[in-house]
Amino acid sequence: MSYSFNSARRGLRGSAGPGVVPHAPLDADSVRAAYRRWAGVYDMAFGGVSAIARRRIVARVNSFPGTQILEVGVGTGLALPHYRRNKRVTGIDLSAEMLARARGRVATLNLSNIGPLREMDAEAMDLPDDAFDMAVAMFVASVVPNPRRLLSEMRRVVRPGGYLLFVNHFAAEKGARWWMERAMAPASHALGWHPDFAMDALFAPEDRAGLVYEPTPPFGIFTLAQLQN
Numbered sequence: 477m478s479y480s481f482n483s484a485r486r487g488l489r490g491s492a493g494p495g496v497v498p499h500a501p502l503d504a505d506s507v508r509a510a511y512r513r514w515a516g517v518y519d520m521a522f523g524g525v526s527a528i529a530r531r532r533i534v535a536r537v538n539s540f541p542g543t544q545i546l547e548v549g550v551g552t553g554l555a556l557p558h559y560r561r562n563k564r565v566t567g568i569d570l571s572a573e574m575l576a577r578a579r580g581r582v583a584t585l586n587l588s589n590i591g592p593l594r595e596m597d598a599e600a601m602d603l604p605d606d607a608f609d610m611a612v613a614m615f616v617a618s619v620v621p622n623p624r625r626l627l628s629e630m631r632r633v634v635r636p637g638g639y640l641l642f643v644n645h646f647a648a649e650k651g652a653r654w655w656m657e658r659a660m661a662p663a664s665h666a667l668g669w670h671p672d673f674a675m676d677a678l679f680a681p682e683d684r685a686g687l688v689y690e691p692t693p694p695f696g697i698f699t700l701a702q703l704q705n
Contacts (some may be wrong), residue, residue, distance in 0.1 A: 526554070526643075529614070529698040529700065530554060530558070531558055532692055533614060533642075533700050534555050534558040534559055536641060537639075538563065540609075540610060543563055543564050544607065545564065545611075545612065546565075546566050546567075546607075546608040546610070546612070546633060547611075548611055548612065549569055549613055550568060550569050550593060551569055551615075552577040555614060556587055557585055559589060560589075562589070565590050565591060566592050566593075566594070566603075567594070569596070570595065572595050575593050578593050579593055598629060599620055600629070601633055606633070607635075608634050608638065609634070609635060609638045611630040611633060611638075612641045615643060615698075617673070618646075618673035627640070627678060627679070627683070634705045635705065637704065640703045640704075640705060641701070642699075642702075644673070644678075644698065644701070645673065646673060646674065646699050686703055687703055688701070688702045688703075689701040689702065
């Protein structure tokens with residue numbers, strides 16, 4: 477089931493209050509260091525739990541018109557085999573180690589529709605305006621130092637009328653998961669992501685009217701969010 481932001485607004489509010497932003501911002505060097513450690517075990521440690529969410533967002537991309545796709549934070553390329561061959565995919569990532577594994581996956585599987593995989597800062601993309609029909613960010617928003625700058629850059633490189641798609645973990649607002657995520661928050665730099673990442677940290681109020689999102693398995697811990705540019 478999908479929800480507009482306004483129809484589920486109360487579900488984003490709770491004892492933590494509105495507009496909660498992670499208290500320990502990550503910097504680019506912290507992200508690089510974290511994913512240098514994760515690169516060798518990322519697929520085994522995270523690939524399984526994230527597989528359904530990844531496939532669901534790629535299925536959404538495949539269902540939309542347009543062929544020029546940007547995958548922001550392409551990582552080891554776990555999603556790349558699932559794009560239809562008529563989708564031309566460019567990938568960027570801050571981690572050279574993760575990109576090396578993505579390039580190896582492309583070569584091994586002979587994924588001819590995958591274009592350049594470039595080392596690049598998602599908050600300052602070296603890409604032209606209006607170059608893509610869609611931009612996809614999987615598990616990236618809770619990693620970058622400034623999530624709204626990420627969103628702004630994705631808007632810039634996607635043509636008007638195109639789509640911005642996200643899959644991410646967003647913090648709970650109450651209950652046992654609320655306590656667990658906030659207990660884990662001081663480990664953000666070691667983890668390379670924010671357990672306490674709030675949806676309000678990514679989407680400004682003016683984004684919310686057009687925001688459509690849905691929980692994804694397992695247990696709804698990830699959310700697929702969609703905006704039309």
